[in-house]
Amino acid sequence: MKRIILLVLIFIAFYGNAVCEEIIYRVMFNSTLEPEAHMESNINIDEGEIVYFQGKLSSRQILPFPQHNFQIYVRNEQGYTGWIEEKNILLQNNIALPNTITEKHWINSFYQQFISGAEKETLFNYESFWKNDFRNFARSYDIGMAMSSWFEWVFPTCFTISNNIIEISGLYTGGYISFIIINKKYESNFIEANVLCIRKNDPHPNQHQLSKRFNEGEVYKLIFMLDGDYLDIFVNSDREKLTTLIGVDDYFKNAVKDIFLDNMINLSRIIWPRRADGSMDYPAPAGVDLSRTYEKIILTNTSNFTPTHRATDNLRLRDTANTSAKIVTTLLKDTEVQVIETGTSTTINDITANWVKVISSTGFTGWCFSGYLEEIEVNNFAASVVEGEMSVQKNNKKNSLPFPLLLAIIGGAAVAIGVVVVLKKKK
Numbered sequence: 529m530k531r532i533i534l535l536v537l538i539f540i541a542f543y544g545n546a547v548c549e550e551i552i553y554r555v556m557f558n559s560t561l562e563p564e565a566h567m568e569s570n571i572n573i574d575e576g577e578i579v580y581f582q583g584k585l586s587s588r589q590i591l592p593f594p595q596h597n598f599q600i601y602v603r604n605e606q607g608y609t610g611w612i613e614e615k616n617i618l619l620q621n622n623i624a625l626p627n628t629i630t631e632k633h634w635i636n637s638f639y640q641q642f643i644s645g646a647e648k649e650t651l652f653n654y655e656s657f658w659k660n661d662f663r664n665f666a667r668s669y670d671i672g673m674a675m676s677s678w679f680e681w682v683f684p685t686c687f688t689i690s691n692n693i694i695e696i697s698g699l700y701t702g703g704y705i706s707f708i709i710i711n712k713k714y715e716s717n718f719i720e721a722n723v724l725c726i727r728k729n730d731p732h733p734n735q736h737q738l739s740k741r742f743n744e745g746e747v748y749k750l751i752f753m754l755d756g757d758y759l760d761i762f763v764n765s766d767r768e769k770l771t772t773l774i775g776v777d778d779y780f781k782n783a784v785k786d787i788f789l790d791n792m793i794n795l796s797r798i799i800w801p802r803r804a805d806g807s808m809d810y811p812a813p814a815g816v817d818l819s820r821t822y823e824k825i826i827l828t829n830t831s832n833f834t835p836t837h838r839a840t841d842n843l844r845l846r847d848t849a850n851t852s853a854k855i856v857t858t859l860l861k862d863t864e865v866q867v868i869e870t871g872t873s874t875t876i877n878d879i880t881a882n883w884v885k886v887i888s889s890t891g892f893t894g895w896c897f898s899g900y901l902e903e904i905e906v907n908n909f910a911a912s913v914v915e916g917e918m919s920v921q922k923n924n925k926k927n928s929l930p931f932p933l934l935l936a937i938i939g940g941a942a943v944a945i946g947v948v949v950v951l952k953k954k955k
Contacts, residue, residue, distance in 0.1 A: 551581035551710055553602065553617035553692070557878075561602070561610025571608045579604050579617065585693070585706055585726050586611055598693050600708075618691050625691055625714055627842050628858060632775035634687035634759055635784070640774065640810040642787045643798060648679050657700050657736065658682065665701070673701075679788040684781055685738070687759075687773055694723060694750065696738055703730040705742050707750075717804075719752040741770065757801035774801040777855070797854065833887060835864035837901040845894035849883035851876070856894040864889040864904065871895065 554576065561571040573579070584601035598614035618624055638654050652659040658678045666673040666681075673681065683698035697704040707723035728744040730736070741763065742748065751762040759773040776799070783793040802808050839859045846853040849871040859865065871883035874897070881899035 551708065552620040553579050553581070553600075554620050555579060555612075555616060556618050557616045559612055559616040561604065561608055561612055562599070563610045564601075571604070571610055573604055573612070577604060578620065579612065581708065582609055583726075585708060587695075587706075598690070598695075600692065614690060614692050619709065619711065622691070622712060623714065625689070625719070629719075629754075629775070630690050632757075633778070633781045634689060634773040634775055635684040635781060637758065637772045637774045637801075637809065639684050639784045640801070643780075643783055643793070643795075644810045648788055651679075651682065655700070655736075662700075669701075682785065682788045684784045685736075686781065687761075689719075689752075694721070699730065699736045699739055703736065703739060704728075705730075705738065707742075707748070710747070717754040719750075719754070721750050721752075723748055723750055738770070754804075756804040756806075758803055776801065799855065833889060834866050835889060835904055836867050837865050837886070837898070837903055839863045839865065839896075839900060840902050841900050843896050843900045845886070845888065845892055845896050847894055849885075849895040853895070857888075857890075857892045859888055859890075859892075859896065865896075865901065867898075867901075 555573055555578075556575060558575050559573050561573055563570070579602035582601045582603050586599040586601070587597060599611040600614050600617065601609065602612050602617070603609045636654070641650065642648070649659075657665075662678045662681070663674075666676075681701050683700075683702070685696065685698045688695045688697065692709050694707040694709065695704060699705070704727075705725060706727045708726045710722045710724055712719060712721035724747050725742050725744050728739070728742065730739045749764050753760040753762070757775045759775065761770045761773065762768075763770050779797050780799060783798060786793050800808055800810065839861055841861050843859045843861075843863075845856045845859055847856055848854075865886035865888045867884045867886050869885035871885065873880060873882050876897050876899060879897075879899035881897060883895050884898045884901070885893070885895050887893050
């Protein structure tokens with residue numbers, strides 16, 4: 529009996545420490561703390577300051593899809609509390625996740641087949657709620673919903689992965705689960721995060737597999753295995769993966785909804801997910817121009833490539849100077865580029881700079897935002913040394929005498945010396 533009580537106490541202590549562990553953030557950008565009382569003034573907070581998680585998460589929903597802009601309730605070292613934009617802080621002693629993870633919408637991989645032409649009812653194989661329970665739920669919830677078709681309410685279940693929060697949104701008819709990241713580690717194809725399920729909104733409990741798996745107030749270990757644009761998720765020590773996601777852009781995610789609503793989509797704008805080896809699970813529908821859909825485009829000849837700038841972060845290269853333009857490729861951090869044209873000025877992420885057309889060292893040509901480029905410094909000393917050596921060589925050649933003339937001069941000198949020697953001997 530004592531042994532059982534001891535084990536229970538150890539269990540409580542372990543999870544109690546996990547939940548009660550103080551979550552500390554470092555402020556990445558000059559920000560403000562927005563107090564809960566609207567009559568109070570915002571508190572300015574500087575880059576580099578430390579703030580502490582105070583147990584609350586807020587979000588503003590972005591329509592038409594259940595996507596959120598997050599705020600975290602924190603306390604600074606002076607004791608002031610308030611809401612701060614989640615994107616402005618980072619877990620202390622953690623590195624930021626790359627944009628290739630945080631800027632994508634991660635949706636279930638099976639949604640691809642609907643863009644490839646699968647019948648709507650195929651969704652029942654994955655989300656049986658729409659076949660078995662939607663009608664009863666709609667009747668009890670909303671008159672307008674009850675009179676509409678099930679597919680008008682389909683949202684792609686979406687994972688949002690940021691540096692501090694993981695949220696699953698679009699659980700059937702608008703449910704969501706939010707996690708605060710307690711700590712995490714990241715490698716090139718692996719993320720492991722201890723998370724606290726801080727809130728859960730489920731209009732129809734225990735219907736969705738993800739809703740069944742997580743409970744508010746509990747701590748979990750989430751393991752993400754990256755394979756190109758694919759992401760396998762495991763929970764705690766489970767060997768069976770929870771789900772497989774694909775990382776897509778806004779247009780792809782919105783296209784899933786449009787397919788169910790019978791709206792037209794532009795297939796040439798669909799960027800199909802690929803695994804790290806270049807393979808894909810679903811081929812493109814007939815008639816899609818692969819040179820526009822994928823990154824397999826004709827590369828630019830780089831034989832005369834002269835780098836002028838270097839990417840300071842992973843940077844999207846687009847076919848025109850616009851954030852909504854098709855992505856040609858993503859330039860990895862430190863990729864060298866040659867700027868060949870300068871476009872208009874714009875402001876992105878509070879950085880004002882020009883769009884520039886570049887050729888990358890990897891052979892891609894397109895437009896990118898120069899706010900994330902740094903100029904490559906030319907080694908003037910080395911250049912001057914080379915120029916100096918060349919000038920010395922030129923001067924040496926310029927001052928040197930023709931060989932026959934040089935030979936004649938040497939011969940004449942020898943004869944003169946001989947004559948002098950002979951005269952001295954006669955004396």
